[in-house]
Amino acid sequence: MDNNISVKLISLEDIKKTRSFDLKKIIEIIENSLIAYNKGEILLPDKISQIFDYKQQTRINCMPSTLLKEGICGVKWVSVFPNNPVLFDRQNVSGVILLSEIKTGFPFAIVDGTLITALRTACLGAIGAKYLARKDSTVYGTIGTGEQAKTHFLLIKTLFPKIKTCYVASRTSKSEDAFIQVMKKKFEDVTFIACNSDYDLAAKNADIIVTAVSCQEPLLKAKSIKKGAFYCHVGGWEDEYSVPLRADKIVCDDWASLKHRGSPTIARMYEEEILMDEDIYANLADIISGELPGRESDLEFNYFNSIGLSFVDVSVAYYIYQEVISKGFGKDWTIQNADTFEVLEDLDF
Incomplete structure (x- = not known):
């Protein structure tokens, strides 16, 4: 045998x-x-x-x-x-x-x-958008142009086919252009706009904002975000503290795991006692299951952070x-x- x-x-x-x-x-x-x-x-x-x-x-x-x-x-x-x-x-x-x-x-x-890994991370961002972004979102802003930035756009565009404009900001014009050259071949119905490293321009008109960068500095400013926007935070410290403080809802894939990781913006704020447990609206599953509502108003600014489970x-x-x-x-x-x-x-x- x-x-x-x-x-x-x-x-x-x-x-x-x-x-x-x-x-x-x-x-x-x-x-x-x-x-x-x-x-x-x-x-x-x-x-x-x-x-x-x-x-x-x-x-x-x-x-x-x-x-x-x-x-x-x-x-x-x-x-x-x-x-x-x-x-x-x-x-x-x-x-x-x-x-x-x-x-x-x-x-x-x-x-x-x-x-x-690439797909599940982007899928979580897309699911966050599904429940927290405006259904009629048409303008997308990406800060970051790497594989995660591309995959997030692919998945979110799958669920939000009305997206017709994408602002693209990165550390170099070369990386912005490389992103645009790849993506415009697949998404012929989308106009891609290079921002020449102007992160404010990438965010200020966007219904959906994604930061997918490896740097550890706050690139996204609260003043750049319009009412009714949805923000998907992918990495570590990518936004200034005033961004989550301005949010109507902060949602995580799992708040406990995110605190344990320690590096994302809202985890840093928790460690510095700027943000408390009660400031977190929900884990994503609470909304998927119907225990809590997702977006309730076109004017809500909703903040989503996944850490990876x-x-x-x-x-x-x-x-x-x-x-x-x-x-x-x-x-x-x-x-x-x-x-x-x-x-x-x-x-x-």
Whole structure:
């Protein structure tokens, strides 16, 4: 009897071949996972971050969680090295997601986590916009032009097809132009406007504002935000303290996890006792489930901050695993069911 453990290795190429990214399906999976977490159906230990450069926030994160109803435990190992594109011509985020079943504890899949990380982060921003932005939003402003900025626009545009104008601001005109050249090919119905590093211009006309940058300085000013806008905060310290203080509603994917991370603007404000627990309107699941209303007025300025929850990654990775293996892709890797002492006996010390 073969008691060896078969593990599927699922590469980005496998995911691309099977076309496993139904964006609306993934948004549905994420919404359902947030509700499950609210119901106590998910275990979520604290994220462990090993930070190697606090100024650049160069780090590797270890993010475990368990989907109790599905019997799936997973962990994402993800690195964020903001200088990679400039210094090494490599992407700044890379990761893998390990999935195990919780009957015997053995792993059954290792899934490329880089694309999943980009998509789940942008999906959370899009879900935040779905419940907190004006439905008739037509003007978008992005501060940041990297992969997260592109992915956020893709996902939010999917849910807000009336967006026809996008203001683009970055640290250099070169990066703004590169963003525009890529995006205008896919979104022919959108006019992209370079802001020449004018962050105020990117924000002041926007119905939806997204900051997706790696720097740790407040680029977005409260005076730049019009009434009725929705702001999606993606990274760390990207906006001045007066921005959340001006908000009618502050919503997080999970406030407790965000406080634990410590680097986002509102977490800094909490640590400095400028913002209190009662200033946070809701976690996103409270609104998705209908326990609390989302946007209630066209004049509301709503603020959304997600920190990243590993059960979202695990839920999406499990869905992709099922899609990929159902179509015959993925490579097998074997963990031998061995008596470790017998193995040691066979070794020549």
